[in-house]
Amino acid sequence: MKTQIVVVGGGAGGLQLVRLLGARFGRDDYDVILVERNHTHIWKPLLHEVATGSLDANLDEVGYRSHGHRWNYRFFYGSLESVDRQAQEVVIAPIHDEDGTELISRHRIRYDYLVLAFGGMSNDFGIEGVKDHCLFLDNREQADRFRQKLLNNCLRVSRGLAADPHAEAYVKVAIVGAGATGVELAAELFNAAAGLRHYGLEVFDEARLQVTLIEAGPRILPALPDGIAASARRELELLGVKVMTSTQIARVTEQGLVTKSGDVIEADLKLWAAGVKGTDVAEHLGDFEITPTRQIKVLPTLQTTIDERIFAIGDCAYYKREGEARPVPPRAQSAAQMALTAYKNIVAMTTGKPLKPFTYRDYGSLVSLSRFSTVGSLMGNLVGGRMAVEGRIARLVYLSLYRKRQ
Numbered sequence: 086m087k088t089q090i091v092v093v094g095g096g097a098g099g100l101q102l103v104r105l106l107g108a109r110f111g112r113d114d115y116d117v118i119l120v121e122r123n124h125t126h127i128w129k130p131l132l133h134e135v136a137t138g139s140l141d142a143n144l145d146e147v148g149y150r151s152h153g154h155r156w157n158y159r160f161f162y163g164s165l166e167s168v169d170r171q172a173q174e175v176v177i178a179p180i181h182d183e184d185g186t187e188l189i190s191r192h193r194i195r196y197d198y199l200v201l202a203f204g205g206m207s208n209d210f211g212i213e214g215v216k217d218h219c220l221f222l223d224n225r226e227q228a229d230r231f232r233q234k235l236l237n238n239c240l241r242v243s244r245g246l247a248a249d250p251h252a253e254a255y256v257k258v259a260i261v262g263a264g265a266t267g268v269e270l271a272a273e274l275f276n277a278a279a280g281l282r283h284y285g286l287e288v289f290d291e292a293r294l295q296v297t298l299i300e301a302g303p304r305i306l307p308a309l310p311d312g313i314a315a316s317a318r319r320e321l322e323l324l325g326v327k328v329m330t331s332t333q334i335a336r337v338t339e340q341g342l343v344t345k346s347g348d349v350i351e352a353d354l355k356l357w358a359a360g361v362k363g364t365d366v367a368e369h370l371g372d373f374e375i376t377p378t379r380q381i382k383v384l385p386t387l388q389t390t391i392d393e394r395i396f397a398i399g400d401c402a403y404y405k406r407e408g409e410a411r412p413v414p415p416r417a418q419s420a421a422q423m424a425l426t427a428y429k430n431i432v433a434m435t436t437g438k439p440l441k442p443f444t445y446r447d448y449g450s451l452v453s454l455s456r457f458s459t460v461g462s463l464m465g466n467l468v469g470g471r472m473a474v475e476g477r478i479a480r481l482v483y484l485s486l487y488r489k490r491q
């Protein structure tokens with residue numbers, strides 16, 4: 086019987102991992118299997134561009150079947166329900182077609198090694214009304230939904246202006262959370278709005294857009310140095326974004342957001358991008374040790390605390406190195422680095438070698454303010470520590486990293 090290595094989730098971490106495992110093990114004595122609930126992969130950091138319509142996701146996504154054929158892994162379409170550790174099997178939920186007819190009933194896949202890489206989702210912190218009235222950007226469907234609602238609202242305003250050019254008509258967008266997602270989306274909205282007049286909305290332009298970016302912390306982009314965050318804020322304000330820091334949202338209604346101090350921020354579209362937590366599946370997975378934010382606790386080797394044959398990587402994993410103040414952040418570069426460590430440790434287990442601990446290295450972050458600017462910081466030996474970058478150089482680095490990823 087072949088040794089089966091099963092990876093659940095083909096995102097930033099899982100996709101990299103199956104590529105490495107497939108290239109190393111091939112299909113002779115091993116079976117590398119990716120279980121994923123979508124047919125195609127789109128890189129999450131691009132979702133804000135999908136949401137504004139600046140990027141056609143169909144052109145940028147990767148089909149798992151062809152990718153698997155190229156890199157020697159098998160793709161199983163399905164959604165993980167739970168893990169049966171005694172039987173060493175994952176349980177996959179029944180698969181239905183669009184009409185709800187069951188195509189494949191609940192089934193099981195055997196594993197010798199299992200890697201959980203099913204990511205996370207936005208954290209609503211249990212705040213009243215968020216789930217019901219906010220949009221999120223956790224996956225392609227949500228990004229498509231945002232784009233549709235944005236276009237509908239632009240159309241509404243455009244029709245109003247066609248009837249009365251002096252009407253006080255605006256599309257109001259409120260974004261909660263001024264991390265990379267919130268900041269990039271705010272800038273991208275102005276780029277998209279400027280382009281709409283070429284696509285039939287002739288009387289609509291960026292002046293009809295009112296964007297408010299709300300952050301509970303004292304400044305935007307908390308992961309970046311102060312100076313860089315201040316530059317980004319200046320750029321956003323020049324575009325017309327209203328930036329509100331030290332502002333906590335207490336409640337969300339259909340009309341808008343209510344702050345802790347009782348102010349109401351009216352909005353047609355409310356986007357929640359204020360933090361990350363584990364997905365629902367983590368809670369029903371089995372007897373794994375999970376944190377209050379539903380992430381699976383892992384050892385320094387990235388093996389789960391209760392089973393050495395099961396690893397967890399990326400946003401669904403929780404790892405805080407001894408002596409560090411914070412856990413590894415939920416970022417694409419963390420997921421990719423964890424994938425590499427998990428790969429090396431699985432190879433070590435199959436060859437009877439000792440496993441290595443995971444070390445997270447922050448290579449810096451770049452935040453794209455659409456075509457208007459790019460800001461960020463690069464870390465590492467090449468630049469001699471931490472270097473703040475802005476403008477054209479930052480844009481070039483951003484674009485080259487994007488091409489590399491593609």
Ligand SMILES: Cc1cc2nc3c(=O)[nH]c(=O)nc-3n(C[C@H](O)[C@H](O)[C@H](O)COP(=O)(O)OP(=O)(O)OC[C@H]3O[C@@H](n4cnc5c(N)ncnc54)[C@H](O)[C@@H]3O)c2cc1C
Pocket residue numbers: 093094095096097098099120121122123126128129130131132133163164165166202203204205222223265266364366398399400401415416417418419420451
């Ligand atoms: C809009 C946005 C912008 C971002 N920008 C940046 C950025 O600029 N820089 C940065 O470093 N990070 C960024 N991030 C964070 C980054 O995208 C994540 O940290 C990273 O994708 C995590 O990788 P992952 O492999 O753990 O999970 P993901 O990439 O989320 O992949 C998880 C995969 O698991 C699949 N899955 C989920 N549940 C199941 C299930 N039950 N069964 C089967 N499959 C399942 C999903 O379909 C998905 O394909 C951004 C995130 C968002 C949402």
